Amino acid sequence: MKITSTLFMLAVVLLSPIALSGQKPASKDTHNKEIERRAGELHRKALVIDTHMDTLQRVLVRGVDLGQRSTDGQADLPRFKEGGVDAQFFALWPDPIYAPHHAARRTLQLIDAMYNVLGKYPDRVELARNAADVERLVALGKLAALMGIEGGHAIQNDLALLRMFHHLGVTYMTLTHANTNDWADSSTDTPRWGGLNDFGREVVREMNRIGMIVDVSHVSEETVKDVLEATTKPVIASHSSCLALSDHPRNLSDDALRAIARNGGVVGINFYSEFLDQTYHNLMKVMRKDVLSEINKPQQVTPEKLDELAARRLSLLGDPGIPHPPFERILDHIDHAVKVAGIDHVGIGSDLDVIPTPEGMKDVTDLPKITRGLLERGYKEEEIRKILGGNFLRVLKQVTGR
Numbered sequence: 402m403k404i405t406s407t408l409f410m411l412a413v414v415l416l417s418p419i420a421l422s423g424q425k426p427a428s429k430d431t432h433n434k435e436i437e438r439r440a441g442e443l444h445r446k447a448l449v450i451d452t453h454m455d456t457l458q459r460v461l462v463r464g465v466d467l468g469q470r471s472t473d474g475q476a477d478l479p480r481f482k483e484g485g486v487d488a489q490f491f492a493l494w495p496d497p498i499y500a501p502h503h504a505a506r507r508t509l510q511l512i513d514a515m516y517n518v519l520g521k522y523p524d525r526v527e528l529a530r531n532a533a534d535v536e537r538l539v540a541l542g543k544l545a546a547l548m549g550i551e552g553g554h555a556i557q558n559d560l561a562l563l564r565m566f567h568h569l570g571v572t573y574m575t576l577t578h579a580n581t582n583d584w585a586d587s588s589t590d591t592p593r594w595g596g597l598n599d600f601g602r603e604v605v606r607e608m609n610r611i612g613m614i615v616d617v618s619h620v621s622e623e624t625v626k627d628v629l630e631a632t633t634k635p636v637i638a639s640h641s642s643c644l645a646l647s648d649h650p651r652n653l654s655d656d657a658l659r660a661i662a663r664n665g666g667v668v669g670i671n672f673y674s675e676f677l678d679q680t681y682h683n684l685m686k687v688m689r690k691d692v693l694s695e696i697n698k699p700q701q702v703t704p705e706k707l708d709e710l711a712a713r714r715l716s717l718l719g720d721p722g723i724p725h726p727p728f729e730r731i732l733d734h735i736d737h738a739v740k741v742a743g744i745d746h747v748g749i750g751s752d753l754d755v756i757p758t759p760e761g762m763k764d765v766t767d768l769p770k771i772t773r774g775l776l777e778r779g780y781k782e783e784e785i786r787k788i789l790g791g792n793f794l795r796v797l798k799q800v801t802g803r
C-alpha cells in the first residue's frame with residue numbers, strides 16, 4: 402500500500418506539466434509558507450535567551466530610552482518583544498581603559514543604568530538572578546533581564562567586590578575583556594600568566610561557591626584550560642564563535658569547544674561579522690583604528706576624561722562599510738559548534754547593539770530567522786529549543802542552584 406502510493410505520487414510529480422516544463426514547482430511557495438509558519442510558532446513558544454548584548458552602553462553613554470522603539474542601535478524593549486526574546490543578558494562592560502583603578506566605578510554606572518530601566522518599566526522588564534526567576538517572568542510576559550560583567554578587571558582584584566556585584570544581581574562574569582588582567586590572560590593581549598594565576602583560580606572557586614557563572618569568552622586558550630581544571634560547575638562562553646571557520650583569536654578552537662562540552666557548559670554563538678567571516682576579518686585588520694594612543698597612563702587620567710574617551714571609543718564602533726557576510730554564516734557557526742560540542746552545548750550570544758552583522762540580521766527583530774534557518778537545515782524542534790535557550794537555562798539552574 403505504502404509502496405504503491407509512493408510510486409503513484411512519483412509518477413504524478415514526474416509527469417506533471419511543471420516537472421516536464423522544468424519550471425519551479427508551485428509547491429515551493431507552499432513549502433516556504435509552511436516552514437515560515439512552523440518557525441514563527443516554534444520561536445514564539447520556545448524560551449529564547451541571548452547571553453550577551455551591549456545595550457546598556459547606549460543607555461549610559463547616549464541616554465537611550467529602552468522603552469521606546471528606536472531606529473538607532475539594535476535593541477530596545479519593543480524590539481526584544483518582536484524578536485521573541487524572553488531573557489536577555491545585559492553586558493556590564495568597563496572599557497579596559499578603566500583598568501586598573503576605575504573599572505568598579507564604571508561597572509556600577511552600568512548597573513545603575515540597568516536599574517533605571519527596571520525602575521522605569523516595571524511592568525515590562527524585571528531583573529532575573531536564576532532560572533526560576535526567568536521562568537516566572539516568562540510566564541508573566543515580561544522580559545527577564547540578567548546582568549553579566551564583561552572583564553574581570555571590574556572587581557579590581559578584590560573578592561569582596563565580586564560578591565557585592567553578585568548581590569546587586571550580576572549572574573556571570575567574563576574573566577577578561579580584550580586585556581590581560583592581573584590574574585587571567587586574554588586571547589587578544591600579551592599573556593602574563595600562561596592562563597590563570599593563583600588569584601585567578603581563587604576567583605573561579607569563589608564564583609562557584611556563590612553561584613555565579615564563569616564566562617570564558619575573550620580569554621586565551623590556556624585560560625580556558627585552567628578554568629576548566631579549577632571549576633566544579635559548568636561554565637559558559639557567553640558570546641564566542643568558531644575558530645575553525647574564521648581565524649580570529651576571539652573564536653574558540655575545536656579543542657576548547659569539546660572541553661566546554663565535557664564540562665557541561667554552553668557556547669553562545671556570536672553574530673559579529675568579524676568573528677563569523679574570514680574575509681570580513683581580513684578587511685577589518687587593515688581598517689581598525691583606536692583612540693587608546695591618547696592615554697599612555699590611564700591610571701593618571703581623571704574619571705571625567707576616562708568617561709569622555711569611553712564615549713568616543715563607543716562612537717568608533719558600528720558599521721565600517723565593509724560588505725556584510727551572508728546570513729548563512731551565523732548558521733554555519735551554530736552547525737559547526739553543534740557538530741563538535743554536541744547539541745546540548747550550543748546557544749545564542751549575539752553580541753548585538755551595536756555591531757556589524759551579516760546580511761539580514763539588522764537587529765534583534767531578525768532573531769526568528771535563526772529558528773527558520775535551523776528548521777531549513779533539518780534541525781528537529783527540540784534541538785532548536787535547546788539552542789535558543791534550553792541549554793543555557795540548564796547551566797543557569799545548575800550554577801545558581803535555582
Ligand SMILES: [Zn+2]
Pocket residue numbers: 551619640
Ligand atoms: Zn565581548
